[in-house]
Amino acid sequence: MNKVNIIIILLICSQFLNTGEVNAGEVNVYSARKEALIKPILDKFTEDTGIEVNLITGKADTFIKRIEVEGKNSPADLLLTVDAARLVRAKDKGLFQATNSKILNKAIPVHLRDIDNQWYGLSLRSRVIVYNPNKVRANELINYIDLASKKWKSRICVRSSSNIYNQSLVASIISHHGIEQAEIWASGLVGNFARAPKGGDRDQIKAVAVGVCDVAIVNNYYLAGMLDSSQEKEITAAKKVKLFWPDQRGNGAHVNISGAGVLTHAKNKDEAILLLEYLVSDKAQRWYSDINYEYPVITNVYDHSVLKEWGIFKMDNLALSLLGKYNTDAVKLMDRIGWK
Amino acid sequence: MILSNFSYYFQKKLNLKYSSLKKSGPSLVLVLISLFFCIPVFIISGSLFLPFEGVWVHLVDTVLTDYMLNSFLLLIGVGFFSLLLSVIPAWLVTMYKFPASNWLQWAILLPMAMPAYIIAYSYTGALDAAGPVQATIRDLTGLGYSEYWFPEIRSLGGAITMLSLVLYPYIYLLARATFAEQSVCVLEVSRTLGCNTMSAFRRVALPLARPAIIVGLSLVLMETLADYGTVQYFGVSAFTTGIFKTWFGMDSSLAAAQLSALLLLFVFVFLFLERRSRKLLAFHHTSNRYSPLLKQELRGIRAFFAFFVCFTPLLFGFIIPIGFLVGHAIEIYSGTIDYSFIRLLSNSILLALITSFLALFVALFLGYINRNNFSFINKFLIRFISLGYAVPGTVIAIGVLIPFAWFDNRLDNFLLANFNVSSGLLISGTLFILIFAYLVRFITIPINTVEAALEKIKPGIDEVAKTNGMSHFNIMRKIHMPIMKGSLLTCSLLVFVDVLKELPATLILRPFNFNTLAVRTFELANEERLADAAVPALAIVVAGIIPVIMISNSISRSRPGYE
Amino acid sequence: MNNSIEIKELSLSIEGRSILENISFGLGEIEIACLLGPSGCGKTSLLRCIAGFEKLNHGEVSIKGVIMNNPNHYIPVEQRNIGMVFQDYVLFPHMDVRKNITFGIADLKPFRIKERLDELIELFGLEAHADKYPHQLSGGQQQRVALARAMAPRPRVLLLDEPFASLDIELRESLARELRSILKQDSVATIMVTHNQLEAFAMADIIGVMANGKLMQWDTPFDLYHEPKTLDVANFIGEGTFVKGEIINQTDVKTDIGNIKGHIPHNYDSGEKVQVLIRPDDILHDDDSKLTALVKEKEFRGPQFLYTLEMKNGLFLQSLVPSHHDHAINEPIGIKMAIDHLVVFPDIGE
Structure with a gap:
């Protein structure tokens, strides 16, 4: 290693170190939505408004930690997550600031946004039940609570308790029924598992399709994604199962959101708000259903065939902030009753 | 601005190096650099001194035993299978000629280029209940799902298999190098004393190679401990699952850090014991004579058996999973290789190149200071740096982020107060911090290699060179470098491949609008779009294969008597 | 057996x-x-x-x-x-x-x-x-x-x-x-x-x-x-020098350092040109001998000196001499031959 080599290395590094100064007409986004599921609409935003969007994708929790650590100099303006609990957590840590956007407040229903206007739901997904029609009749299914009853012994597939969607589902049960009832329910549910939790939601759907289990709890867009897949075997598997909207006579199907909030130390607050408003426009809301089979937070702007076929459902109007409030309790509860 | 700051930092290091290589200076420099690299590990371990929250009661009452037990079983299983898959093939290709043995001796290394999460995705896609293999069984036999037995891929056993299949090359690499370096005379002596090749292997070659094999094994075990992707995907509640569930699920980053610190403590004790056992086994070879290794030719059933033993790990660790990936990639071929894909590829390769260069540079630097100024503090600090290898990338990333962001913010405050300029986040949020995280994570590989290589160079050589009027620098450049070239190349290529595969730290620390192949693969696979993930996954493997082949060649050439 | x-x-x-x-x-x-x-x-x-x-x-x-x-x-x-x-x-x-x-x-x-x-x-x-x-x-x-x-x-x-x-x-x-x-x-x-x-x-x-x-x-x-x-x-075995000679009969060889008697192991015809091996122990030091040679090199071996000697006719011989006979370089010393085993090879020329 001589000095020349070091200089060469430094030169290469200098290219890397150029993070670019923060320019006007720019917004920096930390996104827990995967690149493929957010970049296209951000590009459209840039096209329509001329505002550049800089993006890092990753996991919500690590972003929360990063923003905390970066403090007042954090370059991020907007944090985008794919569940409500993380938004609540970010708010509790004081990472978001309030935005007074009439457009946002008008477009988004109250239960899908923060009471202090710190975060907003942008798209909606529901945790539904899928079942094998050869083994289960639709009228046997009622709601989540019923899945803990004995008749489902060894018939249920669901992914692990590390998964936020399960944590949120349990949190919603805690919100509705209290922690003790929730624990009794969850231990009944775990007792009905056909196998130890493993894999993702698509794996649970496939497991139902091949007969590992008779019902599974999954997010609706995974099933839609399989039905709309370019791969034959995905479609075949998806066609073997049917979707059931749980609890339609009670509280309604459990929903979660992907959402975002403007960060306390945002340098481009105006641009960030503009982006948020853009994301609840009809055009963007339609795009969510087209690209990822999610429901819009504003009513009736989707026209994707799969979603249309599933029809209108009754959703649980529980305040989503409760999902965040009970998240830790939910995890501890699942640990206690042995939900792997 | 950033550049000048950075180069100033290095300049300072260099000046110190050249001006004060004699007295206590170097030790001080070593201590400072080591401390610098230890910061993340210190930050994580520091959490142990903070109060233990209520979460701990919950953990101890419910899941902690389970996590520990699973991690323990995982370690035992991966340790056992990776030894099985590596040591015997290494011996066979070193000692025998059999069909394809020349080709196998480097091909066995190929699974190294395969990230564990990718092999896990690819096998799961195929062997899962819904996958083509089980579907074919059902179609052929007409049986339903529960009416036949099939091993569950997503299980502890599956995780052990997947990790063993991609980690065994670390042991193979070191074992083969050691077998090739062993004096043939030792084996010949044992034959005159009645040992056939099998018992010569068992009684002489294997015990002699044991220190090297243990080094390889400890790398494998540390990688296993740090793995999160595979165990999580397979639903195995290992210790890392616990760390992340505590952090993400229960929002207790302190308890998560404390769990990581416990992991570190365990690894520290393990490394300490390993070091000690190695010291006890410090073999001073009594023979300096090497005769070229004449490979024995195997025929018939023996040749077939040898081929089978060497081909099996390659088949399951590389050919089959690559086959699945290629299958997927062809299915969705259209339009995935575009300009942005080339960007991903070049980002990944550039990061890996820079990191492996820097890692080697730092390791050489520390190695030389340590060689010239032995002290226990140095030894201890160098051991401490090595701990990074066993820590999950996410934890390292946070451990790196905290001090740099703190520094950046302090600097910004200072500049604002005194000069009314804002520096913002100078280092955090740049690639520098990401590369630093890589270094913390992987630097143990070159450090150990350099240390071992320098130990092999007898001080007499330096003295002879000095009497011939060579400067320190020239001794290093003209004498040591050529001697160590093989092992230095090998360790930088190892770092290269590791960085190429690295995911968690990259995910957290990369700057805006910057992606790598590993990130792209993960995002697609995480969305359960395995088919789309196949193309970037293949690109990682292909980019990793080239250095793997280079590694193999450098070993062959390193054997004494090689012509 | x-x-x-x-x-x-x-x-x-x-x-x-x-x-x-x-x-x-x-x-x-x-x-x-x-x-x-x-x-x-x-x-x-x-x-x-x-x-x-x-x-x-x-x-x-x-x-x-x-x-x-x-x-x-x-x-x-x-x-x-x-x-x-x-x-x-x-x-x-x-x-x-x-x-x-x-x-x-x-x-x-x-x-x-x-x-x-x-x-x-x-x-x-x-x-x-x-x-x-x-x-x-x-x-x-x-x-x-x-x-x-x-x-x-x-x-x-x-x-x-x-x-x-x-x-x-x-x-x-x-x-x-x-x-x-x-x-x-x-x-x-x-x-x-x-x-x-x-x-x-x-x-x-x-x-x-x-x-x-x-x-x-x-x-x-x-x-x-x-x-x-x-x-x-x-x-290869032992030390010594070769001198040229000519067979006279079954027991005698005529050489440049005089006639040498001994058992000749092979059959050589009279008049045949040969080389004779002279071992250092074949040449004894004798102060009384008329035959003298100059000491050109000497090597101390404890009990003995190995002298390399130059004859008047320019031939070199080696001699083992008890070490109390310490002679200087270029000093002439008396020698005599005591050859029991005559080692003879055909002289094939240079």
Whole structure:
């Protein structure tokens, strides 16, 4: 290693170190939505408004930690997550600031946004039940609570308790029924598992399709994604199962959101708000259903065939902030009753 | 601005190096650099001194035993299978000629280029209940799902298999190098004393190679401990699952850090014991004579058996999973290789190149200071740096982020107060911090290699060179470098491949609008779009294969008597 | 009685290069043989052929009447029951002295192993070192351990490859004598390779001189020294100079330093031109002799001086002289010849 080599290395590094100064007409986004599921609409935003969007994708929790650590100099303006609990957590840590956007407040229903206007739901997904029609009749299914009853012994597939969607589902049960009832329910549910939790939601759907289990709890867009897949075997598997909207006579199907909030130390607050408003426009809301089979937070702007076929459902109007409030309790509860 | 700051930092290091290589200076420099690299590990371990929250009661009452037990079983299983898959093939290709043995001796290394999460995705896609293999069984036999037995891929056993299949090359690499370096005379002596090749292997070659094999094994075990992707995907509640569930699920980053610190403590004790056992086994070879290794030719059933033993790990660790990936990639071929894909590829390769260069540079630097100024503090600090290898990338990333962001913010405050300029986040949020995280994570590989290589160079050589009027620098450049070239190349290529595969730290620390192949693969696979993930996954493997082949060649050439 | 080792017309070539050519000899029951020759003459290769590390192109190796190796038949090294000591001993670095010695007899019953171990430790005087590791031993100690290890399984033959090469010169002679008595005591047939004739003379019952892959002569040390069969052997063994001469009859040769009497081993015709080997011990110093020569070089060897002398006619001779006769360079001294064994070769000219 001589000095020349070091200089060469430094030169290469200098290219890397150029993070670019923060320019006007720019917004920096930390996104827990995967690149493929957010970049296209951000590009459209840039096209329509001329505002550049800089993006890092990753996991919500690590972003929360990063923003905390970066403090007042954090370059991020907007944090985008794919569940409500993380938004609540970010708010509790004081990472978001309030935005007074009439457009946002008008477009988004109250239960899908923060009471202090710190975060907003942008798209909606529901945790539904899928079942094998050869083994289960639709009228046997009622709601989540019923899945803990004995008749489902060894018939249920669901992914692990590390998964936020399960944590949120349990949190919603805690919100509705209290922690003790929730624990009794969850231990009944775990007792009905056909196998130890493993894999993702698509794996649970496939497991139902091949007969590992008779019902599974999954997010609706995974099933839609399989039905709309370019791969034959995905479609075949998806066609073997049917979707059931749980609890339609009670509280309604459990929903979660992907959402975002403007960060306390945002340098481009105006641009960030503009982006948020853009994301609840009809055009963007339609795009969510087209690209990822999610429901819009504003009513009736989707026209994707799969979603249309599933029809209108009754959703649980529980305040989503409760999902965040009970998240830790939910995890501890699942640990206690042995939900792997 | 950033550049000048950075180069100033290095300049300072260099000046110190050249001006004060004699007295206590170097030790001080070593201590400072080591401390610098230890910061993340210190930050994580520091959490142990903070109060233990209520979460701990919950953990101890419910899941902690389970996590520990699973991690323990995982370690035992991966340790056992990776030894099985590596040591015997290494011996066979070193000692025998059999069909394809020349080709196998480097091909066995190929699974190294395969990230564990990718092999896990690819096998799961195929062997899962819904996958083509089980579907074919059902179609052929007409049986339903529960009416036949099939091993569950997503299980502890599956995780052990997947990790063993991609980690065994670390042991193979070191074992083969050691077998090739062993004096043939030792084996010949044992034959005159009645040992056939099998018992010569068992009684002489294997015990002699044991220190090297243990080094390889400890790398494998540390990688296993740090793995999160595979165990999580397979639903195995290992210790890392616990760390992340505590952090993400229960929002207790302190308890998560404390769990990581416990992991570190365990690894520290393990490394300490390993070091000690190695010291006890410090073999001073009594023979300096090497005769070229004449490979024995195997025929018939023996040749077939040898081929089978060497081909099996390659088949399951590389050919089959690559086959699945290629299958997927062809299915969705259209339009995935575009300009942005080339960007991903070049980002990944550039990061890996820079990191492996820097890692080697730092390791050489520390190695030389340590060689010239032995002290226990140095030894201890160098051991401490090595701990990074066993820590999950996410934890390292946070451990790196905290001090740099703190520094950046302090600097910004200072500049604002005194000069009314804002520096913002100078280092955090740049690639520098990401590369630093890589270094913390992987630097143990070159450090150990350099240390071992320098130990092999007898001080007499330096003295002879000095009497011939060579400067320190020239001794290093003209004498040591050529001697160590093989092992230095090998360790930088190892770092290269590791960085190429690295995911968690990259995910957290990369700057805006910057992606790598590993990130792209993960995002697609995480969305359960395995088919789309196949193309970037293949690109990682292909980019990793080239250095793997280079590694193999450098070993062959390193054997004494090689012509 | 069978010869312990019998080599017949052995030839070896490696990668087309001829290493050994047409070698034959036999070694008796408890004889100690030395293969002597300059580096690269093939003596180590021959040893390796006997051990079984090389496969022959032609010829045959048998040990105790059993064919070990010919082009159609090969018994692997490990089944030959031979003991071998390598040039730098190659002790197993990961085992202590006991483990090293008992390596080849690990299959025996424990008490047998201990019995043999104790015997060898005593025989080689290793009591104080039994628990040490090889790197803690001196060269001489390592050599003894290597020998003990090779002898532990009571091999049919013992092969030693330059066993003294890495030892101090003082150590060599005492060890060589010691080793000879141990080998005789344990009655094991031994072949030792060396390039040092003094070692060979100290150890061997019989010596094979090798050059260029050929066995030049297989003889007792005495005969080899005094009756070398070829010029090469004569050159290699001992010291001396050649003088030109002409055969007069069966007992006399006329040379430039006068007529020499002695037994001429081969048949030469009268008048034939020959070269006569004059050993330093053939030339005695005699102050009374009329024949004088100038001292040109001298080499002190303790009890003796080796003088290189120049005759009046320009011929050089060497002479061993008791060391109390200390003469200066260029000083003339009286000499006389005392030649018992006349060594004569045909003079083929320059």
